[in-house]
Amino acid sequence: MFQWIEEARRGSAEAQESLVRHFTGMALAVAYDKLQDQHLAEDAVQEAFTEVFANLHKLQDPRRFPGWFKVIVERQCYRDLRRKQFQTLPLHEVELAAGDQRSLESVVEKREMIGQLHATIADLPPGMRIAVQLYYFQGYSLREISQYLDISLPALKKRLFDARLKLKNTLHVADFVSVFTDLYEGGRRMLHIVNGDSVGDKLKQGNIQGDILVWRELYSFGPVFTKMDVPDHRRTRAQYLEQTLGIPQKEYIGTCEAQERKLQDFQQYDEIVLWFEHDLFDQTMLSYLLHWFKEQSLGNTKLSLLCIGAYPGIELFRGLGQLSTEQLETLSGTWHTIGEQELMLGSMLWEAYTSDLPEKHQRMLEVDSSALPFARAAFAAHLARLPSVNNGLGIIEQTTLEAVAGGIHKPHELFRKVGDQLHTLGMGDLEFWYYLAKLTEGPDSLLVIDGTALFPDFKLAVPHFQDRVLQVTSLGREVLAGKSDYAPYTGTTDKWVGGLLVRGKAPSWRWNPERKSIVRMGESD
Incomplete structure (x- = not known):
């Protein structure tokens, strides 16, 4: 856009045409909102463009063009209002295409719904009304609209969110976006890929249009590989998950194959929407899927992303699973188009996360990740799981010990406490x-638990586990105080942190929480 502005200043007709094509829809939405007449709005926009190109040399900062142009459009509308009287016309009329075989009853019903839709939109406050028109009817991106209206992205999202609530209450339908899509886009085929069964079930109960694919994976735990569908890689991961979490290998492999078959058929859909959130659990899934889609020929399929880290009224947002069906429905349509920037960044993050080279993991914190705004914090939390240079504890073990030392001794209460504190991990x-089980194992354990040594897993339910009591050992207190290093006491236990295998007593790499960086043991801290 900035290049168009510079060239238009120099008199380039082609650049001027590009600006006209790009901004006409925005200008018409604003002009119609002021004039309530389509023909007058078109005239006002044409006159506004004439004024723009005559005064473009006065615009010092090209980044201010959208807001500057909007002011000119509004000023032209006010001129027209002062000198013209006009008759209000409806915003939209449905025209029957030649040869349309729909029944008269369905046509009348559709016209009534469209009339009701536009009447309710017209009753919205001006800021909401224009935002809805630009986003849904004109198809501009959130970033483009925020620049044009000269408001921040969070403020724009809040306007759309509030507008959808008002429309839902007025239209008496579950989901405004589903109504809009059915009326104007002929019921586009959509696939929603979501991060868990809870979210998937709620979307199915609601009125979100399209098919639902629950992506069942735990990329934040165990060995991961850039190419997850390689049979040897899948078997390695399946064996590890069964040994550590009790997930049956056959069940895990069957689930992976089924969801990948569904994904392979993506081109049957007009649009695929990825529903994810801010934490590492989701950001690893999102990165994997972006990496996968980057390798595909998308054809006419549009990719969209809904990724949030907060929700109005929820103080500590842990994830989409917290939301009710009604709350999830308010998010429908607030997604944005995934472009080349998101695909490239997501692919790079996945390749780095699955690498066995620590420097590639460190690189995730150094690149510009603004296209995926939650990625940096999530992958910083990922690296904090490495043994610390201070005492050999990763962030999970450190936070768990601190909580028990602070007086939380029951397992479920401890899980809630640690989960809330480390919610960025998901x-x-x-x-x-x-x-927790690893912290209680062996003669040099950092915690002790009364009763049975068994811990729950995917297959095993341990009776009365919630009543067990945990205590910090003397070694645990020494490690917490920084007087002892935990690594020599871990035995031969290895753990995976993304693609990094952290080996037993003498891990080669550690995390420096002060510098937020990975360091090789022996380097100066």
């Missing part, structure tokens, strides 16, 4: 029980 209960 850690599930099976994963936490594994870490």
